[in-house]
Amino acid sequence: MLRTSGPSVTMQFGRKGGSIIIARVDVWKATASDWQAIEMFNFDNALLPQQTITKPLALGSYICVFQCYVHESLNGKYDFDFQISGQQTFFDSGDVNTTSSPDDSKVFKDQFQLTVQ
DSSP states (O other): EEEOOOOOEEEEEEESSSEEEEEEEEEEEEOOEEEEEEEEEEEEOOOSEEEEEEOOOOOOEEEEEEEEEEESSSSSSSEEEEEEEEEEEEEEEEEEEOSSSSTEEEEEEEEEEEOOO
């Protein structure tokens, strides 16, 4: 999946339900011999239903890894929506409470290409 943005990259993360939901986006750039971590967008305040983070990135192409952690709390229900500059990128909803354990959890992980122009 390809997403484009200007040099000020805005990422939004929305959450709701009876679970603790946090997310992170790691931004990577390819080098001649390896990968270099460039930036991280942390959506780690589970008390906020919506978080928006804007950070400057140099012009170029990046690989971004999205990771979302859902931890059962009140009832296991969750709903999240991740967008880049208003472009819906990842979303999911459901119930993480799948066992008799009081602390079920789920991890969502995916990646996308980000072009900053």
